[in-house]
Amino acid sequence: MQSFIEVAPESHFPIQNLPFGVFRAGDGAPHAGIAIGDFVLDLTILEQAGHLGSQRAFAGGFLNAFMALGRAAWKHTREHLQHLLSADTPTLRDDADLRARVFHRQDEVTMLLPARIGDYTDFYSSFHHAHNVGTMLRGADKALMPNWKSLAVAYHGRASSIVVSPAEVRRPRGQIKPPDASAPIFAASRCLDFELETAFFVGPGNKRGEPIPIARAEDHIFGFVLMNDWSARDIQTWEYQPLGPFLAKNFCTSISPWIVTLDALEPFRKELPAQDPAPLSYLKRAADFTYDIQLEARLQTATMREAQAITRTNFRHLYWSAAQQLAHHTVNGCNLQPGDLLASGTISGPTEQSRGCMLELTWRGANPLRLNGGETRKWLEDNDTLTITGWCEGDGYRVGFGEVSGKIAPALES
Ligand code: MN
Numbered sequence: 546m547q548s549f550i551e552v553a554p555e556s557h558f559p560i561q562n563l564p565f566g567v568f569r570a571g572d573g574a575p576h577a578g579i580a581i582g583d584f585v586l587d588l589t590i591l592e593q594a595g596h597l598g599s600q601r602a603f604a605g606g607f608l609n610a611f612m613a614l615g616r617a618a619w620k621h622t623r624e625h626l627q628h629l630l631s632a633d634t635p636t637l638r639d640d641a642d643l644r645a646r647v648f649h650r651q652d653e654v655t656m657l658l659p660a661r662i663g664d665y666t667d668f669y670s671s672f673h674h675a676h677n678v679g680t681m682l683r684g685a686d687k688a689l690m691p692n693w694k695s696l697a698v699a700y701h702g703r704a705s706s707i708v709v710s711p712a713e714v715r716r717p718r719g720q721i722k723p724p725d726a727s728a729p730i731f732a733a734s735r736c737l738d739f740e741l742e743t744a745f746f747v748g749p750g751n752k753r754g755e756p757i758p759i760a761r762a763e764d765h766i767f768g769f770v771l772m773n774d775w776s777a778r779d780i781q782t783w784e785y786q787p788l789g790p791f792l793a794k795n796f797c798t799s800i801s802p803w804i805v806t807l808d809a810l811e812p813f814r815k816e817l818p819a820q821d822p823a824p825l826s827y828l829k830r831a832a833d834f835t836y837d838i839q840l841e842a843r844l845q846t847a848t849m850r851e852a853q854a855i856t857r858t859n860f861r862h863l864y865w866s867a868a869q870q871l872a873h874h875t876v877n878g879c880n881l882q883p884g885d886l887l888a889s890g891t892i893s894g895p896t897e898q899s900r901g902c903m904l905e906l907t908w909r910g911a912n913p914l915r916l917n918g919g920e921t922r923k924w925l926e927d928n929d930t931l932t933i934t935g936w937c938e939g940d941g942y943r944v945g946f947g948e949v950s951g952k953i954a955p956a957l958e959s
Contacts, residue, residue: 548630549638550648552582557803557936557945560630561812563623564803564946565608565768568654575606575657578649580803580947581630585654587647594643596629596636597622607661608746608804612767613883615749619767623808656802659770660746660884662704665798666874667742667774667888669698670865674893677905694822697865697873699890702774703795707886709802710949716927716956717796719780733956734777736910737925741842741901741933742772743860744888745867746804753880759830762868765881768804771840771933771949772888775799778904778924800886801933801949809944813837813937815861827876828869835861838946840892840935842901846920847928853917856906858892858899860935927955 548560558564558580568585570576576589588603597603600618602611611618629637637644669675672689675698679688692698716737722729746767751757757765774794781793817833838860845852865873870887881887891901900906903924907913910923925931930952936945 546627547632548581549632550582550584550630554941555943556582557943557947558582559942559944560627561939561942562805562809562944563626563630564805564809565611565659566803567606567608567657567659568649568802569657570649570654577603577608577611579626580651583651585649585651586626586630587649590647594646597625607884608659608767609661609884612660612746612748613750616764619748619806620808623806656709658707658709658800659802659804660886662707662884662886663882665702665704665707665886665888666699667702667794667890668865668870669890670863670870671890671893671901672864673862673895673899674891674901674905677893677900681904681909694820694864695824696828697870699870699874700789702798702888704886706795707798707800710799710951712797712799712951713954714775714797714799714951715954717777717780717792718956718959719777719792720783721779722783729783734779735924736778737953738776738778738903739842739925739931739933740774740776740891741840741856741858742774742889742891743769743838743840743935744772744800744886745769747871747881747885747887748883750881750883750885751875754878756827756875756878757871757881759828759833759868759872762871763807765871766807766867768806769810769946770804771801771935771946773799773931773933773949773951774888774891775951776902776904778909797951799949799951801947803947805944805946810836810838810937812939813944817866818861818864820864824869827872830868833866833868835863835866836937837861838935838937840933843932843934844914844916844922845930845932846916846922846926848920849916849918852930852932855914856898856900858894858901860889860892862892862894862899863889925953927953929953
């Protein structure tokens, strides 16, 4: 498959990908688009010009309406866009006037949140992450809570503070109880962390009281983005019991702007790792699967000349599949809606070099990271930039996610 748009082999956005996003166009309005090479193809204009049928799915400035249409419409639209971008199709290729209206350079547009996110849930689905954190808190013999291998643990997060990359992240302030103090203090977090995650957008969703069976999960998963679940560990330590994360997490969550569809990820399917004990039947199906997505986090401090990779991991290390997360989330009748965001939880691999957050990489600050140029880091410091990237390696091409990046701004003065 080849496009008339030239795409470099290392580009994340070849014709095999075509991820969906929303950007601010020349007229100041939000438009829907897909990424192709260094360009954005403007779906809002393409639709107005009559090249995408008559559904008006891309008129609203958010992708929720398109997400609500479901798998058959997503697949049809994607195949039609691949056809329009193909080297053999003259419609766009030979119409300079239309091309000038529908193509923008990516570096000349501003990316926006792709959907109105009504609800956001963060799972805790990496065995290695849960085991490492549990080992720090309770010791290796009690690392996993008794429920962990029976159900996909999660908490309900905050949708209002989800931002699209790149975005500045202000260091939060809050209640902290230093280990040796008898009472809490109010201060800027000193233990600011990132969490390397992915997240998927919900498609049509379900009516309240009507769970989505695991066999139908892919009808309700529109696609994936990269996510950084910024976390203030010192605030978290003091506040999290008994109801879980609150102000330690809800000050900001960053996502990458381009949503990679399941159809684009299809060639990179992998068998889900074995689950022991076998889950209950509502979480089980023949040949459940995951994807081979390489993931990397890079840190750049104010004095470093270039960013340094501090961890490399893979989506396929997750214990619970996206289908299991979706089935579990709705099994009690909880209704999901188009544009809801369900995140994986920190994705850690089996090795020390594949841990997905500073908490694990430095073992709660005990083993600071040594960076090129001599600096060390226990946690993120002001003016550090943390970038997560991810891609699937195809034969001569990549299906990539772009990146999610954020720079730490100093806390507000008291
Ligand atoms: Mn998280």
